[in-house]
Amino acid sequence: xxxxxxxxxxxxxxxxxxxxxxxxxxxxxxxxxxxxxxxxxxxxxxxxxxxxxxxxxxxxxxxxxxxxxxxxxxxxxxxxxxxxxxxxxxxxxxxxxxxxxxxxxxxxxxxxxxxxxxxxxxxxx
Amino acid sequence: xxxxxxxxxxxxxxxxxxxxxxxxxxxxxxxxxxxxxxxxxxxxxxxxxxxxxxxxxxxxxxxxxxxxxxxxxxxxxxxxxxxxxxxxxxxxxxxxxxxxxxxxxxxxxxxxxxxxxxxxxxxxxxxxxxxxxxxxxxxxxxxxxxxxxxxxxxxxxx
Amino acid sequence: xxxxxxxxxxxxxxxxxxxxxxxxxxxxxxxxxxxxxxxxxxxxxxxxxxxxxxxxxxxxxxxxxxxxxxxxxxxxxxxxxxxxxxxxxxxxxxxxxxxxxxxxxxxxxxxxxxxxxxxxxxxxxxxxxxxxxxxxxxxxxxxxxxxxxxxxxxxxxxxxxxxxxxxxxxxxxxxxxxxxxxxxxxxxxxxxxxxxxxx
Numbered sequence: 001x002x003x004x005x006x007x008x009x010x011x012x013x014x015x016x017x018x019x020x021x022x023x024x025x026x027x028x029x030x031x032x033x034x035x036x037x038x039x040x041x042x043x044x045x046x047x048x049x050x051x052x053x054x055x056x057x058x059x060x061x062x063x064x065x066x067x068x069x070x071x072x073x074x075x076x077x078x079x080x081x082x083x084x085x086x087x088x089x090x091x092x093x094x095x096x097x098x099x100x101x102x103x104x105x106x107x108x109x110x111x112x113x114x115x116x117x118x119x120x121x122x123x124x125x
Numbered sequence: 126x127x128x129x130x131x132x133x134x135x136x137x138x139x140x141x142x143x144x145x146x147x148x149x150x151x152x153x154x155x156x157x158x159x160x161x162x163x164x165x166x167x168x169x170x171x172x173x174x175x176x177x178x179x180x181x182x183x184x185x186x187x188x189x190x191x192x193x194x195x196x197x198x199x200x201x202x203x204x205x206x207x208x209x210x211x212x213x214x215x216x217x218x219x220x221x222x223x224x225x226x227x228x229x230x231x232x233x234x235x236x237x238x239x240x241x242x243x244x245x246x247x248x249x250x251x252x253x254x255x256x257x258x259x260x261x262x263x264x265x266x267x268x269x270x271x272x273x274x275x276x277x278x279x280x281x282x283x
Numbered sequence: 284x285x286x287x288x289x290x291x292x293x294x295x296x297x298x299x300x301x302x303x304x305x306x307x308x309x310x311x312x313x314x315x316x317x318x319x320x321x322x323x324x325x326x327x328x329x330x331x332x333x334x335x336x337x338x339x340x341x342x343x344x345x346x347x348x349x350x351x352x353x354x355x356x357x358x359x360x361x362x363x364x365x366x367x368x369x370x371x372x373x374x375x376x377x378x379x380x381x382x383x384x385x386x387x388x389x390x391x392x393x394x395x396x397x398x399x400x401x402x403x404x405x406x407x408x409x410x411x412x413x414x415x416x417x418x419x420x421x422x423x424x425x426x427x428x429x430x431x432x433x434x435x436x437x438x439x440x441x442x443x444x445x446x447x448x449x450x451x452x453x454x455x456x457x458x459x460x461x462x463x464x465x466x467x468x469x470x471x472x473x474x475x476x477x478x479x480x481x482x
Binding site: 001002003004005006007008009010011012013014015016017018019021022023025027028030031032034035038041042045046047048049050051053054055056057058067068070071072074075078079080081082084085086087088089091092093094095096097098099100102103104105106107 | 284287288290291294295297298301302304305310313314317320321324327328331332333334335336339340343346347350351353354355368369372373376379380383384387388396397398399400401402404413414415416418419420421422423424429430431432435436440443444447450451454455457458461462
């Protein structure tokens with residue numbers, strides 16, 4: 001089961017690479033880059049998962065619970081927080097990348113009146 | 126091309142709920158150290174409230190008040206606020222040290238553990254990130270929607 | 284075990300949605316299919332115990348959809364593709380995929396990567412010592428924040444967050460710079476010639 005999950009994630013990565021390499025439309029290339037981004041983020045979060053684990057947030061303390069006991073209990077039961085922190089920054093950087101690529105696509109359409117890479121490559125603008 | 130807004134229903138709904146969307150974004154950023162969320166998600170939600178106003182009322186009406194230059198100013202202010210929090214860490218020993226925790230004292234850090242004013246500089250940094258990400262994304266959207274194509278200008282039409 | 288079956292089904296849906304998004308001729312439809320892929324990733328994040336990531340992924344996906352729909356001006360993908368090209372690309376990608384899977388299987392069986400569901404928080408036999416167990420046990424005591432992910436992002440690793448704010452700043456600055464001239468000149472009454480305006 002775990003092998004199936006990782007293999008499917010690599011399959012999603014390859015689908016994204018196929019879209020970047022083999023497609024001739026600028027919007028399809030942007031979609032391929034976004035799919036690669038999703039696949040890599042998902043792989044990072046999957047590595048940190050613990051079976052039956054909880055989210056790494058400390059609950060409010062009970063009646064007679066000390067802070068050390070609650071923290072040690074969290075460390076024994078929670079999923080790994082470090083990949084989550086890194087993926088959080090990666091998601092928002094992906095949004096900035098999307099904005100920049102969309103700006104480039106709009107300028108390309110403005111100059112060459114088409115999204116087709118075969119036409120643009122002839123440099124007739 | 127005049128960028129007209131949308132119909133009356135959409136405009137009235139936008140008038141009613143834009144305040145709630147913006148408040149929700151600020152709430153998610155301000156309580157990022159207690160429950161899931163954080164500054165990044167809150168900033169994107171705040172920018173989405175701005176996008177709703179621009180789409181519902183038309184760009185020409187909105188940019189009389191909310192120009193792109195103002196978004197640039199708020200963007201830079203958020204980034205400078207984050208840097209200020211980093212440099213103030215020198216009060217307590219180094220770059221980015223959590224100086225509020227150090228100044229309060231090591232044994233008083235967990236006194237207010239699940240309340241809003243806890244964590245030292247963590248909620249302040251969340252608010253700086255909220256301002257920065259929200260203003261940056263709203264400015265990017267305004268720049269994208271200002272782009273009028275050359276072929277659709279009236280003097281260029283055949 | 285039920286969660287793992289659900290995750291496999293959702294990743295399968297993501298792959299199918301990605302293929303639909305790539306092969307569709309209608310550009311607006313393919314952008315909306317990409318939105319479905321992003322939402323499925325948000326649900327997977329929630330199932331894997333990462334609620335911060337779920338909120339951020341869903342909201343970022345909605346904003347990216349707004350930007351992409353703004354970019355889609357034509358409605359059809361009119362480019363053609365040779366069948367010889369597709370076969371060559373397919374064979375290369377299949378070989379690359381098998382190589383990747385083989386390398387990953389070798390790493391897992393040698394102990395360098397943890398098996399699925401058992402993360403190595405504090406270092407193991409073949410893995411360098413890790414800090415996650417220390418972060419989980421000491422975050423509330425040393426920083427006073429109950430959310431460990433936020434404590435890691437803004438106290439232990441705050442320098443990385445500063446780097447990320449810089450990257451977003453640079454990307455948005457690039458967007459302003461690319462779209463600057465046309466936006467200004469189109470507001471003048473005379474307008475500019477296409478060659479001069481598109482420089």
